[in-house]
Amino acid sequence: MSKLLTIIGGGLAGCEAAWQAAKQGVSVKLYEMRPNRMSEAHKTDMLAELVCSNSLRSKDVSTGPGLLKAELEAADSLIMAAAKESEVQAGSALAVDRNIFSAYIENLILQNPLITVVREETESLPDKIAVLATGPLTSQPMTQSIQAAIGAEHLHFYDAIAPIIDAESIDSSKVFLASRYGKGGDDYVNCPMTKEEYDKFYDALMEADTVAAREFENIKVFEGCMPVEVMAKRGRDTLRFGPLKPVGLPDPKTGKTPYAVIQLRTENREKTAYNMVGFQTRLKWPEQKRVFSMIPGLENAEFMRFGSIHRNTYINSPLHINSDLTMKNRPNIYVAGQISGVEGYIESTAMGLIAGTNAARRLNGLEPILPPRTTAHGSLVHHITASDPKHFEPSNINFGLLPADEETLRIRDKKKRREKMAERALKDWTEFVACKMKG
Numbered sequence: 349m350s351k352l353l354t355i356i357g358g359g360l361a362g363c364e365a366a367w368q369a370a371k372q373g374v375s376v377k378l379y380e381m382r383p384n385r386m387s388e389a390h391k392t393d394m395l396a397e398l399v400c401s402n403s404l405r406s407k408d409v410s411t412g413p414g415l416l417k418a419e420l421e422a423a424d425s426l427i428m429a430a431a432k433e434s435e436v437q438a439g440s441a442l443a444v445d446r447n448i449f450s451a452y453i454e455n456l457i458l459q460n461p462l463i464t465v466v467r468e469e470t471e472s473l474p475d476k477i478a479v480l481a482t483g484p485l486t487s488q489p490m491t492q493s494i495q496a497a498i499g500a501e502h503l504h505f506y507d508a509i510a511p512i513i514d515a516e517s518i519d520s521s522k523v524f525l526a527s528r529y530g531k532g533g534d535d536y537v538n539c540p541m542t543k544e545e546y547d548k549f550y551d552a553l554m555e556a557d558t559v560a561a562r563e564f565e566n567i568k569v570f571e572g573c574m575p576v577e578v579m580a581k582r583g584r585d586t587l588r589f590g591p592l593k594p595v596g597l598p599d600p601k602t603g604k605t606p607y608a609v610i611q612l613r614t615e616n617r618e619k620t621a622y623n624m625v626g627f628q629t630r631l632k633w634p635e636q637k638r639v640f641s642m643i644p645g646l647e648n649a650e651f652m653r654f655g656s657i658h659r660n661t662y663i664n665s666p667l668h669i670n671s672d673l674t675m676k677n678r679p680n681i682y683v684a685g686q687i688s689g690v691e692g693y694i695e696s697t698a699m700g701l702i703a704g705t706n707a708a709r710r711l712n713g714l715e716p717i718l719p720p721r722t723t724a725h726g727s728l729v730h731h732i733t734a735s736d737p738k739h740f741e742p743s744n745i746n747f748g749l750l751p752a753d754e755e756t757l758r759i760r761d762k763k764k765r766r767e768k769m770a771e772r773a774l775k776d777w778t779e780f781v782a783c784k785m786k787g
């Protein structure tokens with residue numbers, strides 16, 4: 349078998365995959381369609397362009413992004429090396445100068461004797477061993493080729509995601525557990541509102557600042573993913589007949605039906621994280637924090653993920669991707685980056701690292717290696733391959749995805765508990781990296 353790996357897409361995931369594969373002695377052809385064909389959001393012809401914010405989020409290892417970055421760094425990630433080289437001051441976050449960042453990556457890729465960059469669009473899934481890393485804005489012909497391989501209904505385009513809240517930051521004295529009409533036990537956390545509270549919240553929501561829709565995102569939003577602020581504009585009471593409807597949810601403290609109720613649905617079995625039902629939104633992140641913290645019980649809510657709506661081409665990965673990141677019905681294709689069902693720059697990079705490593709190992713005649721479940725990488729792989737496909741949503745990395753065991757659950761202080769989980773993750777990751785290099 350020739351040791352040539354095709355990588356489609358020179359974004360964050362594709363560049364990381366190329367770097368990791370070359371480190372394993374494999375030759376790489378990296379296909380990038382820009383500048384011949386531009387995506388709707390990219391502005392340059394540079395490899396690994398950051399399409400929006402210049403932040404790679406927190407550096408603190410007791411946060412999901414901090415831990416994931418520490419793991420990437422320990423695995424000699426190209427993207428992390430570039431981030432360190434181009435860092436600008438941003439408090440506890442790792443922010444970068446986007447031009448220096450992309451230039452650093454492009455230089456190292458171009459200088460690598462094993463990597464050839466081909467500036468061409470790839471229009472269909474190849475038959476040879478390849479990494480698909482075409483990102484959330486995958487070009488149209490490739491989108492059709494993926495649809496043909498997995499079925500149109502399993503490739504999603506618009507991401508309407510609601511915020512996720514850390515369970516421990518919810519004020520339990522103000523909320524109650526119940527399901528509407530008592531169907532389904534205590535599945536939901538319910539935040540009841542009086543008329544006065546609802547009116548204040550509604551006014552704040554109406555005045556809040558939203559992220560400008562990009563031209564390509566000016567889609568006619570269908571009801572199922574309508575932003576909460578757009579729905580609210582239809583009338584003061586619309587939300588009370590929609591996601592905030594109180595019927596069937598009497599407050600056990602008063603025995604009465606509240607004026608409005610916000611429901612929070614658990615995100616994981618451990619019930620450490622909750623999703624705000626119906627709260628997909630285009631509000632700016634600080635505005636989400638400000639306005640949603642007005643909801644009773646959420647005054648000190650810690651947002652593990654904020655809501656958003658944008659074009660996002662991604663595969664329903666639990667149905668179609670194996671744990672080594674190969675496609676189930678096209679096992680020569682490794683899926684990496686945002687299209688694999690993760691969300692975010694560093695998460696996309698992480699899936700590039702795993703896909704590039706495993707594709708190269710295959711070409712070298714070696715078994716795939718799977719990151720331990722206890723690590724941030726392992727938790728992302730678990731999320732995209734083992735979630736319920738019926739309710740699958742892309743996720744960024746957060747501690748809600750990491751498994752807590754008895755030892756860590758005994759630690760009551762959240763920060764200390766996460767530090768312990770991070771310590772365990774980094775230990776397991778170090779062993780994984782050593783084994784990855786050995787073959």
Ligand SMILES: Cc1cc2nc3c(=O)[nH]c(=O)nc-3n(C[C@H](O)[C@H](O)[C@H](O)COP(=O)(O)OP(=O)(O)OC[C@H]3O[C@@H](n4cnc5c(N)ncnc54)[C@H](O)[C@@H]3O)c2cc1C
Pocket residue numbers: 356357358359360361362379380381382386387389390396397398399400401402468469470471481482483484485486487490658659660684685686687691692693694696697
């Ligand atoms: C508008 C928008 C804003 C975002 N903002 C943020 C943010 O602020 N922070 C954050 O963490 N995440 C953000 N994301 C999410 C995501 O993390 C980034 O999109 C990230 O760049 C994904 O990495 P990737 O490598 O999977 O894809 P990309 O970085 O997009 O790379 C994919 C590459 O493939 C190329 N390509 C596409 N189709 C083909 C083809 N057929 N042949 C050859 N090349 C092809 C593209 O030109 C591109 O260079 C945003 C996403 C979008 C769409």
